[in-house]
Amino acid sequence: MNAYAGLLIYFAAILGFVAVTLAMNRWLGPQPAPEGAKLEPFECGATPIESVGDRALPVKYYGIAVVFILFDLETVFLYLWALGAQPLTAAALCGFGVFVALLVLIMVYVWRSGLLEEVTR
Numbered sequence: 001m002n003a004y005a006g007l008l009i010y011f012a013a014i015l016g017f018v019a020v021t022l023a024m025n026r027w028l029g030p031q032p033a034p035e036g037a038k039l040e041p042f043e044c045g046a047t048p049i050e051s052v053g054d055r056a057l058p059v060k061y062y063g064i065a066v067v068f069i070l071f072d073l074e075t076v077f078l079y080l081w082a083l084g085a086q087p088l089t090a091a092a093l094c095g096f097g098v099f100v101a102l103l104v105l106i107m108v109y110v111w112r113s114g115l116l117e118e119v120t121r
């Protein structure tokens with residue numbers, strides 16, 4: 001049997017299992033009628049202050065999200081580098097220095113651009 005045929009059979013089995021499970025849940029599962037409290041945005045009884053969907057999230061938060069993801073991923077890479085650099089050589093230290101220098105440059109750019117202060121206003 002071809003390796004791709006086995007992979008396709010595997011994917012078909014997964015999709016079939018998911019389809020059968022969802023169908024059984026729809027047919028056999030409980031279907032309560034939605035009533036008052038369940039239709040509210042907050043089930044705790046608090047009245048909503050604003051209607052949902054009127055206001056978009058300000059764009060300034062997207063910049064913070066991108067910077068957070070950037071530094072979060074780079075922290076993971078630093079951890080993996082520390083695990084993988086068992087024989088610590090000069091080349092490995094130079095690579096580490098370049099990586100950390102780029103991190104510092106990015107942080108200086110974020111700080112000088114005022115992105116962090118923009119969110120707190």
